[in-house]
Amino acid sequence: MQYYSTNKQAPLASLHKAVVKGLAEDRGLYMPEQIKTLPQDFFDHIQDMSFQDLSYVVADAFFGEDVEAEALRNIVYDTLSFETPVVQVKDNIYALELFHGPTLAFKDVGARFMARLLQYFIRQEGNEQVNVLVATSGDTGSAVANGFLGVDGIHVYVLYPKGKVSKIQESQFTTLGQNITAIEVDGVFDDCQALVKNAFMDEELNRHMKLTSANSINVARFLPQAFYYFNAYAQMKKMGRADNMVMCVPSGNFGNITAALFGHRMGLPIKRFIAANNANDIFYQYLQTGEYHPQPSKQTLANAMDVGDPSNFARIYDLYGGSHATVTSLIDGATYSDEQIRETMLACYQQTGYILDPHGTCGYRALQEGLMEGECGVFCETAHPAKFKETVDDITHADVTIPERLAAFMRGKKESVPMTKTFQDFKDYLLKE
Ligand SMILES: *Cc1c(COP(=O)(O)O)cnc(C)c1O
Numbered sequence: 001m002q003y004y005s006t007n008k009q010a011p012l013a014s015l016h017k018a019v020v021k022g023l024a025e026d027r028g029l030y031m032p033e034q035i036k037t038l039p040q041d042f043f044d045h046i047q048d049m050s051f052q053d054l055s056y057v058v059a060d061a062f063f064g065e066d067v068e069a070e071a072l073r074n075i076v077y078d079t080l081s082f083e084t085p086v087v088q089v090k091d092n093i094y095a096l097e098l099f100h101g102p103t104l105a106f107k108d109v110g111a112r113f114m115a116r117l118l119q120y121f122i123r124q125e126g127n128e129q130v131n132v133l134v135a136t137s138g139d140t141g142s143a144v145a146n147g148f149l150g151v152d153g154i155h156v157y158v159l160y161p162k163g164k165v166s167k168i169q170e171s172q173f174t175t176l177g178q179n180i181t182a183i184e185v186d187g188v189f190d191d192c193q194a195l196v197k198n199a200f201m202d203e204e205l206n207r208h209m210k211l212t213s214a215n216s217i218n219v220a221r222f223l224p225q226a227f228y229y230f231n232a233y234a235q236m237k238k239m240g241r242a243d244n245m246v247m248c249v250p251s252g253n254f255g256n257i258t259a260a261l262f263g264h265r266m267g268l269p270i271k272r273f274i275a276a277n278n279a280n281d282i283f284y285q286y287l288q289t290g291e292y293h294p295q296p297s298k299q300t301l302a303n304a305m306d307v308g309d310p311s312n313f314a315r316i317y318d319l320y321g322g323s324h325a326t327v328t329s330l331i332d333g334a335t336y337s338d339e340q341i342r343e344t345m346l347a348c349y350q351q352t353g354y355i356l357d358p359h360g361t362c363g364y365r366a367l368q369e370g371l372m373e374g375e376c377g378v379f380c381e382t383a384h385p386a387k388f389k390e391t392v393d394d395i396t397h398a399d400v401t402i403p404e405r406l407a408a409f410m411r412g413k414k415e416s417v418p419m420t421k422t423f424q425d426f427k428d429y430l431l432k433e
Pocket of ligand 1: 252
């Protein structure tokens with residue numbers, strides 16, 4: 001299958017090229033030329049399939065033309081080594097728990113999938129070393145670092161804003177060693193993202209080393225997240241709650257919700273979507289006004305969603321032919337201040353005993369406020385509350401237990417490379433690598 005750029009000014013690319021390049025030459029995001037509709041028979045029986053089996057059907061529709069069946073099956077089965085249960089929180093509100101993977105956040109699946117797919121292509125090509133650059137506001141870095149850890153032929157550079165990620169998050173990508181280097185940037189997330197984007201555009205650097213991205217813009221990272229939504233639907237169907245299902249996705253760069261929208265295009269019977277935001281309300285404002293105005297990112301309690309110019313907006317826009325009316329007929333928005341996140345997290349804990357993380361809190365509240373008569377809502381609980389223990393304990397006094405997997409990271413020794421937000425400094429560093 002061929003991939004085109006959302007800016008329409010770049011040549012079509014193979015899957016291999018789209019994965020290695022990340023971003024198209026014209027700075028657009030790659031989109032598959034075709035999104036296959038899955039047969040009715042699949043949806044009729046989806047509730048009887050395992051997460052791995054149903055995901056393979058979805059993966060085959062995306063990647064089957066470009067990856068040998070046996071290899072693709074292995075990649076899917078290796079990636080989905082954990083469950084993503086749907087849990088009832090209250091009445092007709094359910095949590096889709098995406099935090100049971102290696103770093104306890106939803107980005108684990110995309111990261112692992114991409115690492116394995118990239119490795120498949122590197123081996124086909126004769127093993128030239130590939131360098132992954134990734135900007136993170138918290139969870140991307142840990143997921144990518146752990147997804148790629150120990151994968152031959154790939155070196156990963158994780159750029160993160162100094163002092164703006166939690167200690168727990170930081171420990172998950174600064175303590176690994178091996179093929180993972182953490183770069184601590186004196187700036188905000190958008191500075192990190194700008195450094196990465198500039199590196200891809202720099203000819204001298206690209207002659208020096210083979211660079212690729214692993215941000216949610218990469219097709220190999222964001223598309224596999226569609227698996228989650230087919231699995232959520234399957235579980236809701238099993239419980240007899242799949243009619244009028246509303247899917248609510250706490251969003252930052254909008255990769256996760258875009259994957260859900262791809263699922264919808266493939267025939268997944270979800271009635272409508274809600275994008276839940278923190279105070280970074282650019283998408284919310286777009287829904288209200290039809291105008292998209294990027295803003296500097298604002299720091300909030302839900303810091304993995306502190307994004308002022310969500311990359312995947314370009315894909316959503318493209319998916320619906322730029323029609324604001326179509327977008328608003330399918331997607332609703334919500335935006336919450338830190339104060340609202342606090343009151344909602346506390347109320348949910350007091351009323352139901354369920355401990356939300358700050359991101360999932362936005363999703364939960366958006367369903368509470370936005371569900372209509374006869375609808376059932378599922379929100380993504382995108383991270384384990386222990387990843388934000390200080391915040392969650394401060395608000396709820398729940399004293400969240402830290403799972404052993406996280407505690408092990410925190411015992412590791414931090415190693416990172418200090419960096420300014422000036423591109424030339426970053427470039428000089430990479431040229432010496
Ligand atoms: C990355 C992340 C989000 C936002 O996901 P996007 O795909 O960037 O919209 C939400 N919650 C958590 C915990 C995350 O790590």
